[in-house]
Amino acid sequence: MKSFGSIRRNFAPWKDPAAKPYIEFRNVTKIFGDFTAVDNLSLNIYEREFFALLGASGCGKSTLLRMLAGFEEPTSGAILLDGQDLRGIPPYRRPVNMMFQSYALFPHMTVEANIAFGLKQDGMPKPDIEARVKEMLKLVRLEQFAKRKPHQLSGGQRQRVALARSVAKRPKVLLLDEPLGALDKKLREATQFELMDLQQDLGLTFVVVTHDQEEAMTMADRIAIMDKGQVMQVATPAEVYEAPSSRFVADFVGNVNMLEGEVASRDENRVVITGASGAQITVEHSGDVQPGTHVAFAIRPEKIKVSSKQPVGTGANAMQGEVWDLAYLGDMTVYHIKLDDGQVVKASSLNSARIHDDPLTWSDRAWISFTPDAGVVLTR
Amino acid sequence: MQGKLSRFNIVSLVFGFAFLYLPIVLLVIYSFNASRLVTVWGGFSTRWYVSLFSNQQLIDAAWVTFRIAVISATVATVLGTMAALALTRYTRFRGRFLFSGMVFAPLVMPEVITGLSLLLLFVAIGLDRGMFTVTLAHVTFSMCFVAVVVQSRLLSFDRSLEEAAMDLGATPTRTFFHVTLPVIMPAIVSGWMLAFTLSLDDLVIASFTSGPGATTLPMRIYSQVRLGVTPEINAVCTLLIAFVTVGVLTAAIVNKRRDLQRQRDEHAALRG
Numbered sequence: 001m002k003s004f005g006s007i008r009r010n011f012a013p014w015k016d017p018a019a020k021p022y023i024e025f026r027n028v029t030k031i032f033g034d035f036t037a038v039d040n041l042s043l044n045i046y047e048r049e050f051f052a053l054l055g056a057s058g059c060g061k062s063t064l065l066r067m068l069a070g071f072e073e074p075t076s077g078a079i080l081l082d083g084q085d086l087r088g089i090p091p092y093r094r095p096v097n098m099m100f101q102s103y104a105l106f107p108h109m110t111v112e113a114n115i116a117f118g119l120k121q122d123g124m125p126k127p128d129i130e131a132r133v134k135e136m137l138k139l140v141r142l143e144q145f146a147k148r149k150p151h152q153l154s155g156g157q158r159q160r161v162a163l164a165r166s167v168a169k170r171p172k173v174l175l176l177d178e179p180l181g182a183l184d185k186k187l188r189e190a191t192q193f194e195l196m197d198l199q200q201d202l203g204l205t206f207v208v209v210t211h212d213q214e215e216a217m218t219m220a221d222r223i224a225i226m227d228k229g230q231v232m233q234v235a236t237p238a239e240v241y242e243a244p245s246s247r248f249v250a251d252f253v254g255n256v257n258m259l260e261g262e263v264a265s266r267d268e269n270r271v272v273i274t275g276a277s278g279a280q281i282t283v284e285h286s287g288d289v290q291p292g293t294h295v296a297f298a299i300r301p302e303k304i305k306v307s308s309k310q311p312v313g314t315g316a317n318a319m320q321g322e323v324w325d326l327a328y329l330g331d332m333t334v335y336h337i338k339l340d341d342g343q344v345v346k347a348s349s350l351n352s353a354r355i356h357d358d359p360l361t362w363s364d365r366a367w368i369s370f371t372p373d374a375g376v377v378l379t380r
Numbered sequence: 381m382q383g384k385l386s387r388f389n390i391v392s393l394v395f396g397f398a399f400l401y402l403p404i405v406l407l408v409i410y411s412f413n414a415s416r417l418v419t420v421w422g423g424f425s426t427r428w429y430v431s432l433f434s435n436q437q438l439i440d441a442a443w444v445t446f447r448i449a450v451i452s453a454t455v456a457t458v459l460g461t462m463a464a465l466a467l468t469r470y471t472r473f474r475g476r477f478l479f480s481g482m483v484f485a486p487l488v489m490p491e492v493i494t495g496l497s498l499l500l501l502f503v504a505i506g507l508d509r510g511m512f513t514v515t516l517a518h519v520t521f522s523m524c525f526v527a528v529v530v531q532s533r534l535l536s537f538d539r540s541l542e543e544a545a546m547d548l549g550a551t552p553t554r555t556f557f558h559v560t561l562p563v564i565m566p567a568i569v570s571g572w573m574l575a576f577t578l579s580l581d582d583l584v585i586a587s588f589t590s591g592p593g594a595t596t597l598p599m600r601i602y603s604q605v606r607l608g609v610t611p612e613i614n615a616v617c618t619l620l621i622a623f624v625t626v627g628v629l630t631a632a633i634v635n636k637r638r639d640l641q642r643q644r645d646e647h648a649a650l651r652g
Contacts, residue, residue, distance in 0.1 A: 092548075117548050121554065151642060
């Protein structure tokens with residue numbers, strides 16, 4: 001069986017029809033005044049899943065998270081957690097905890113007291129609280145900072161305190177609102193992996209909101225791409241990247257070339273698409289598209305091969321053009337090839353060899369080619 | 381040029397400060413005058429301070445003023461904080477605009493009008509005038525100052541702190557007492573101090589709403605001055621000035637120290 005990309009681990013409850021979703025959004029709508037933040041959205045999240053809500057600001061992803069935490073009530077629809085309808089349950093009685101984007105550490109309390117706060121609210125006996133706080137401090141490697149106040153910590157340390165505080169109560173679900181947004185790039189990358197390890201170790205369900213696709217791709221088991229209060233696609237990172245379901249998703253995640261055209265003919269698993277200039281490409285597609293339908297063929301730059309000579313081989317689509325622009329990035333080179341029909345196509349090639357015999361340069365004639373399964377046909 | 385004082389700057393500085401402080405300096409100097417005549421220097425003496433402490437009327441007035449100031453500042457702080465919370469938090473209740481306007485109206489209301497209207501009210505409802513009515517009146521006008529101070533702090537308050545507290549299982553009441561209140565406490569303390577000072581030096585409203593046996597210090601001083609300024613009055617005023625100065629300086633030093641400590645802490649945090 002073919003599959004996309006690498007598989008992180010043997011975990012895919014969403015594929016199992018018998019699996020019961022842990023968090024269910026059922027036709028949830030949230031309207032603020034005359035703005036519809038979340039629009040009739042349905043979504044299932046499974047136990048122990050690392051789930052990411054990805055979208056531009058204003059797409060409704062934070063509202064979704066806040067509804068789960070109980071800070072907002074849906075205008076209509078229902079949210080279920082482990083089969084229980086959450087409507088009317090105030091935030092302080094929900095078995096979920098949230099890590100805030102601003103961290104929201106209590107400035108008048110020490111690190112220790114911040115972490116103990118939630119445990120105290122539950123009336124946990126004092127020795128137990130102390131033990132748990134110690135354990136949490138150890139988990140985030142802040143033992144020697146227990147007596148400090150939040151303003152005496154660096155950004156990364158604050159982030160870890162916020163994390164420790166939100167997992168101290170062992171919530172069923174941890175909500176993370178842009179958890180790495182305030183960190184610099186290096187720290188962010190390191191912390192991504194820490195979060196993944198933590199999720200594995202504690203066996204919690206994580207729902208993370210982010211606008212950073214790299215972050216979502218790295219950490220999540222599945223990603224929901226959101227736009228205008230709706231979910232555009234829910235899939236694993238590899239599926240989202242390699243098999244986007246719409247032009248929006250293809251364009252939102254990573255770089256893409258969108259070749260627009262009309263379906264000329266189709267057989268069982270291939271379609272022929274005629275571009276605006278009349279050039280034809282043959283690609284794999286098993287879905288149902290009638291000849292004459294307007295479609296887009298979405299192909300990632302790294303799936304396009306650039307060469308100075310006409311490529312040989314069967315089944316490859318090839319088009320000629322000239323090098324319009326190129327950028328040498330060290331590990332790879334990005335070409336902008338202006339095809340003879342005027343369309344500019346981005347192609348990137350890995351510089352796996354140090355020395356090229358015949359490097360392409362500006363204004364050179366060049367061929368681009370790709371295999372029939374290198375991209376996807378999009379109707380939406 | 382920047383950072384250096386030009387001649388013009390120096391002159392304006394000198395004149396400005398002279399304008400502000402010369403009268404006060406004169407008052408302080410003449411409080412140590414040995415002569416009974418206020419405007420004639422008769423040598424250094426502290427006799428007026430001694431006689432001050434045997435002036436039972438003045439001491440009574442000071443005690444009344446102090447009690448009124450403490451009680452009214454405390455009540456005004458509670459009410460003003462509640463008003464500020466209502467105004468910043470429940471932004472969608474009906475009549476909010478009217479309410480916020482009405483809370484702040486006394487800020488610009490002429491004191492004479494506030495005093496007169498309160499007097500009319502107290503007479504109308506048959507409330508005997510005395511310390512109680514003065515305290516009520518002071519609560520009325522200083523509450524809005526507290527509300528302004530606390531409201532400005534609440535506007536910059538990060539609401540996610542409260543959400544975090546509730547998310548961690550704290551009920552709204554516990555959230556208020558364990559998170560909101562400690563965080564806005566500095567503003568509440570400044571509000572209290574402001575209300576306290578306002579009450580301490582109020583003459584107009586106190587004159588309208590006071591009754592027998594409830595003469596405040598400003599009222600006593602004013603009535604004595606009408607019979608002629610005595611060096612004793614200078615001495616009282618000097619003591620008042622000293623009291624206020626010490627208060628202001630202490631607050632400033634405490635603040636400054638806290639700032640410095642904070643800066644050091646932040647530096648330490650950045651170094652790791």
